[in-house]
Amino acid sequence: MTSRNAGALRDTAFDAAEIDRRLAAIWSTTPGVWGALATVDHKVIGRRYITTAFVFLALGGLLSLLMRLQLAQPEARFIGPDRYNQLFTMHGTNMMFLFAVPVMQAMAVYLVPLMVGTRNIAFPRLNAFSYWMYLAGGLLLWIAFVLDTGPDVGWFAYVPLSGPQYAAGKRADIWAQMITFTEVSALAVAVEIVVTVFKHRAPGMSLDRIPLFVWSMLVTSFVVILAMPAIMVASTALILDRLVETHFFNPAEGGDVLLWQHLFWFFGHPEVYIIFLPAVGMVSTIVATFTRRPVFGYLAMVMALIATGILAFGLWVHHMFVAGLPRLGESFFTASSMAIAVPAGLQIFCWLATIWAGRPIFTTPFLFAIGFIVTFVIGGLTGVMVASVPFDTQVHDTYFVVAHFHYVLVGGAVFPLLGALYYWFPKLTGRLMSETRGRWVFGLIFVGFNLTFFPMHILGLQGMPRRIYTYQPEMPWSGLNMFISLSAVILAGGFLLFFIDVIRSARTGAVASSNPWEASTLEWATSSPPPPYNFARLPVVGGLDPLSDRRDVLPVAAGLRVDRRELLVSSIVEATPEAREASSGDSIWPLLAAIATTATLIWSIFTPWAVVWGSIPIAIALIGWFWPKGVPEDES
Amino acid sequence: MKEGVVLDLTDLPPHGLGTASLSWWGTLAFMLIEATGFALSIVVYLYLMSLAPRWPPDAPPPDLLPGTTLTVLLVASLFPNILLARWARDQDLRKVRIGLIIMSLIGIAPLVLRAFEFPAMHIQWDQNAYGSIVWVMLGLHTTHILTDLVETLVLTCLMFSRHGDNPRRFGDVSDNVMYWNFVVATWLPMYACLYWAPRL
Numbered sequence: 001m002t003s004r005n006a007g008a009l010r011d012t013a014f015d016a017a018e019i020d021r022r023l024a025a026i027w028s029t030t031p032g033v034w035g036a037l038a039t040v041d042h043k044v045i046g047r048r049y050i051t052t053a054f055v056f057l058a059l060g061g062l063l064s065l066l067m068r069l070q071l072a073q074p075e076a077r078f079i080g081p082d083r084y085n086q087l088f089t090m091h092g093t094n095m096m097f098l099f100a101v102p103v104m105q106a107m108a109v110y111l112v113p114l115m116v117g118t119r120n121i122a123f124p125r126l127n128a129f130s131y132w133m134y135l136a137g138g139l140l141l142w143i144a145f146v147l148d149t150g151p152d153v154g155w156f157a158y159v160p161l162s163g164p165q166y167a168a169g170k171r172a173d174i175w176a177q178m179i180t181f182t183e184v185s186a187l188a189v190a191v192e193i194v195v196t197v198f199k200h201r202a203p204g205m206s207l208d209r210i211p212l213f214v215w216s217m218l219v220t221s222f223v224v225i226l227a228m229p230a231i232m233v234a235s236t237a238l239i240l241d242r243l244v245e246t247h248f249f250n251p252a253e254g255g256d257v258l259l260w261q262h263l264f265w266f267f268g269h270p271e272v273y274i275i276f277l278p279a280v281g282m283v284s285t286i287v288a289t290f291t292r293r294p295v296f297g298y299l300a301m302v303m304a305l306i307a308t309g310i311l312a313f314g315l316w317v318h319h320m321f322v323a324g325l326p327r328l329g330e331s332f333f334t335a336s337s338m339a340i341a342v343p344a345g346l347q348i349f350c351w352l353a354t355i356w357a358g359r360p361i362f363t364t365p366f367l368f369a370i371g372f373i374v375t376f377v378i379g380g381l382t383g384v385m386v387a388s389v390p391f392d393t394q395v396h397d398t399y400f401v402v403a404h405f406h407y408v409l410v411g412g413a414v415f416p417l418l419g420a421l422y423y424w425f426p427k428l429t430g431r432l433m434s435e436t437r438g439r440w441v442f443g444l445i446f447v448g449f450n451l452t453f454f455p456m457h458i459l460g461l462q463g464m465p466r467r468i469y470t471y472q473p474e475m476p477w478s479g480l481n482m483f484i485s486l487s488a489v490i491l492a493g494g495f496l497l498f499f500i501d502v503i504r505s506a507r508t509g510a511v512a513s514s515n516p517w518e519a520s521t522l523e524w525a526t527s528s529p530p531p532p533y534n535f536a537r538l539p540v541v542g543g544l545d546p547l548s549d550r551r552d553v554l555p556v557a558a559g560l561r562v563d564r565r566e567l568l569v570s571s572i573v574e575a576t577p578e579a580r581e582a583s584s585g586d587s588i589w590p591l592l593a594a595i596a597t598t599a600t601l602i603w604s605i606f607t608p609w610a611v612v613w614g615s616i617p618i619a620i621a622l623i624g625w626f627w628p629k630g631v632p633e634d635e636s
Numbered sequence: 637m638k639e640g641v642v643l644d645l646t647d648l649p650p651h652g653l654g655t656a657s658l659s660w661w662g663t664l665a666f667m668l669i670e671a672t673g674f675a676l677s678i679v680v681y682l683y684l685m686s687l688a689p690r691w692p693p694d695a696p697p698p699d700l701l702p703g704t705t706l707t708v709l710l711v712a713s714l715f716p717n718i719l720l721a722r723w724a725r726d727q728d729l730r731k732v733r734i735g736l737i738i739m740s741l742i743g744i745a746p747l748v749l750r751a752f753e754f755p756a757m758h759i760q761w762d763q764n765a766y767g768s769i770v771w772v773m774l775g776l777h778t779t780h781i782l783t784d785l786v787e788t789l790v791l792t793c794l795m796f797s798r799h800g801d802n803p804r805r806f807g808d809v810s811d812n813v814m815y816w817n818f819v820v821a822t823w824l825p826m827y828a829c830l831y832w833a834p835r836l
Binding site: 123225246515525579628 | 637680767804
């Protein structure tokens with residue numbers, strides 16, 4: 001078969017301009033609607049993913065403003081209890097499933113192939129499919145909400161409240177099926193990331209030279225792979241209970257309501273780390289770049305990432321401390337919940353050491369990294385507090401917990417994400433964001449966030465439960481609630497300015513060079529934004545910081561074909577080249593497969609036969625997807 | 637930044653086989669996802685069992701005959717399956733075609749037996765939680781047999797088409813073989829759980 005390749009055109013035969021021209025012809029997405037629907041470029045899909053996730057962030061933010069408006073004073077009549085139930089359920093569901101997890105994976109979809117020095121993500125068509133599934137799941141949830149069928153059972157949808165007895169109608173089914181959409185897409189991306197990091201690394205990028213952000217996404221992807229099946233099992237069992245009268249969660253027929261909580265939190269707690277670990281990777285990258293030195297303790301950082309990923313699976317019962325479980329079990333989970341503070345603390349100290357030993361430059365991304373460290377430490381401290389059973393029993397289901405998890409999630413993930421966006425914006429768009437506006441954005445968000453959420457600790461200690469749509473004037477909560485609602489306006493103002501900055505910078509921001517921050521990872525070795533093929537010649541890596549080792553000349557590899565989409569497969573440990581491999585071209589089939597799957601999943605809310613009949617178009621779409629088309633990419 | 641060529645990739649094979657194959661790793665990752673799902677279903681079974689005063693509740697233990705026959709058949713199917721793996725590795729198109737036809741037929745047989753297995757459980761999915769988990773476990777595994785069968789049938793057609801004689805396709809056959817081994821391997825703990833846990 002190699003003979004078929006002998007006459008193939010290779011980059012060794014051409015000069016740089018000609019290589020660029022030929023690669024562009026092969027790798028570019030066709031202009032127009034068809035091209036947009038069929039593209040498999042990880043950068044196009046990654047940008048789409050990020051944009052969509054931020055739209056959901058804005059929508060979820062609007063919901064929280066509505067809740068703050070209602071809670072600003074006692075016995076407000078602005079929103080009724082039914083609508084309020086939908087609001088907080090939608091807010092949580094949207095932020096966890098449609099924003100936080102997808103946006104972290106989306107950043108990886110865009111960045112990981114660039115950072116490991118390859119031309120596209122592994123399984124590019126699966127990547128396109130995963131985006132369409134994600135979009136469909138998001139639309140399902142929001143359209144249902146607009147039609148007053150938004151889920152109203154809380155983002156963790158505890159049974160029996162969400163079961164057939166207490167949740168008539170389709171609201172809980174919408175929630176459960178939206179889970180299926182987002183988990184399918186998240187699992188698909190996780191597989192792509194794992195295989196990209198394992199097999200597509202640039203020659204010489206051995207395990208100990210992988211950038212920390214890539215390590216964090218690798219660990220995250222494994223956590224996704226092992227955690228998400230639990231929520232799929234749970235939500236499927238819930239749908240079956242509701243649709244075909246199974247009895248998984250029905251105690252009258254041998255089922256158990258706590259089974260739901262175990263399954264949900266076996267997924268739900270790792271979920272927190274699925275959101276947090278990528279943020280850790282972002283902070284490490286930003287800190288290294290803006291202190292002008294490698295992160296202190298690379299090996300310790302990697303070990304901490306892996307340890308966090310493993311410990312994440314041993315904590316879930318701390319969400320169930322008031323469920324009446326055996327005392328010994330609770331003690332075990334208290335210990336494990338406190339243990340996970342060790343790798344987290346280790347990382348904090350590594351960053352502090354890096355900043356201490358470096359020459360920090362206080363740009364917007366770096367400010368967000370500092371804001372992260374401060375806020376996350378506060379959230380981590382309250383985390384250690386609620387890990388203790390007696391304390392947790394006191395504050396369970398109060399605003400103390402609301403404050404805690406917003407500190408961890410917003411401080412621990414959204415701050416680094418915003419910093420990451422300011423940092424990688426030039427690579428995403430070719431333009432820099434405004435440093436002046438960026439400082440205002442950081443200031444407003446940091447101050448607004450702390451003013452909004454810190455008082456919630458006090459409200460919780462004063463006994464205000466979460467998820468109540470109003471409260472009586474006799475309660476000592478109204479002053480703080482008004483303060484929180486006003487502070488939320490500052491926070492919202494920060495985000496508004498952020499969105500304005502993004503839109504204006506994308507249009508008129510200063511044009512970025514290939515490496516505006518003088519960073520040392522491979523994504524900065526190519527132009528901003530990168531060409532469709534990322535690298536005209538694949539970089540060869542000789543150290544942990546490939547761009548700072550030899551600033552003037554970039555070592556590269558030659559010999560890839562220029563007449564088909566070709567990239568490199570390398571070995572797991574040493575990243576020695578093993579094969580030249582084709583990368584799939586654009587295809588409409590992933591979209592068709594996603595449409596068929598979407599129709600089946602939504603239909604199956606109404607009848608189980610949908611699964612039988614719907615599987616036929618899905619099978620047809622998948623066969624169309626995988627059937628060889630006789631293109632050069634199929635040659636071997 | 638200037639580029640300096642330090643490595644020539646010309647002599648590398650134009651397609652990766654074995655552990656250099658991307659789809660091999662992809663299949664492995666999906667197997668990990670599905671194995672987690674299977675394991676969780678067994679955990680749910682054991683969890684419900686630990687709560688019940690009697691097990692199985694309101695039903696006799698399942699009849700052994702259909703499930704055991706299916707288990708024997710699945711284990712026996714590993715033999716032709718491993719032969720097929722060998723032929724795919726040798727890129728022997730004629731033998732691979734024969735092997736795929738055999739494996740297609742072998743994929744249909746357990747579906748027939750499965751039709752007898754559901755009634756042998758002596759419980760419906762909507763009678764109690766035991767019935768629910770039993771049906772879901774059987775259903776989950778049946779879905780895997782079915783998807784692998786469809787994949788095998790499509791591959792069989794593919795190997796008889798003009799696209800067949802291509803190392804890439806032989807790699808696909810190897811992945812399909814690996815996936816069938818997985819379908820068999822996951823059944824063994826399911827079988828032990830479904831048929832022997834009620835007899836403990």
